Amino acid sequence: MLKFNIFVVAIVCLLSFSCSQVDCTVPQRLDIYDRWENKYTLESEVNNLAALDADNRITKICSTGTWILYEDSDYNTRNPDGANFWLYGNSECVDLPYAFQERASSLRFAGDRNDWQANSINLYSHQNFIGEQELLTDDTPTIQLNDKVNSIIVSGCKSWTLYADANFNDGQGCLCVGPSDESSCLPGLYTSATSLAGMGESVSSLRLGCYCDKEASPEKNNRKSHSEL
Incomplete structure (x- = not known):
């Protein structure tokens, strides 16, 4: 599915004759879900998910880009041995591993905010x-x-x-x-x-x-x- 999505982006650019005529970049985005299927769409890092009332509640994510989830706030800075989870792709969706269900407290992306493959x-x-x-x-x-x-x-x-x-x-x-x-x-x-x-x-x-x-x-x-x- 990941390769197919990238191919679709390339075809759109070719049909428009040049990438200068259409936006070929794919911004970072993460959809997070809790056990009740409440959805939050994020486009930037969150150092404490409690601010979104989503701390220790995430069970599923859909990633466009490269995203890392952390067990503790501030990206495990105070606990380098804490658990984390990462995912990359275009609309790549997974249920979090059982051991990491409802454990994420912060998250951030890697790469360019406006184009995850720059x-x-x-x-x-x-x-x-x-x-x-x-x-x-x-x-x-x-x-x-x-x-x-x-x-x-x-x-x-x-x-x-x-x-x-x-x-x-x-x-x-x-x-x-x-x-x-x-x-x-x-x-x-x-x-x-x-x-x-x-x-x-x-x-x-x-x-x-x-x-x-x-x-x-x-x-x-x-x-x-x-x-x-």
Whole structure:
């Protein structure tokens, strides 16, 4: 279903002769449901679902984009070992795993808000996309999460180069990370320092594109949805 939806978007653009004549981007959106089928449609992060009267109530979600749900408020920042769940796709719907039913307290998306498959990279201070977050869409000579990155989500069709030094200096090491599928621009998930092949807590700068001989593939469990309980 995911590939079909992407194909439909491409056909719309072709029939309109060019993407400049029609909006080919797909914004991030998440529909969440509780056990009574009450529905909430979200287009931005929510650091505390209690504000929507939806804390510890979500049982099902439909994702357009890449979304992460967290057991605690503020994206498990105060509890890096807390449970979370993530899902990506175009109108991809799932019931939350039994162990995560009615446990979500915060949520956020990864990638560009206005186009979930635009080229970008999300950096996180803890594994499993927990804690502080930094979103980058272009070459960055010094990142805010300098030497703090422990997980990454790559969005779009292109790879990125991570450097251990500032200003794209590869003297202390570099690594290319990329999407899980370049042809359909599906996100690449790197959930831990281990998946970053020694670059965990060592990243200082990034460039869009692969300029390093060393590459790390997204994890083999890079499914449309996954939970860490």
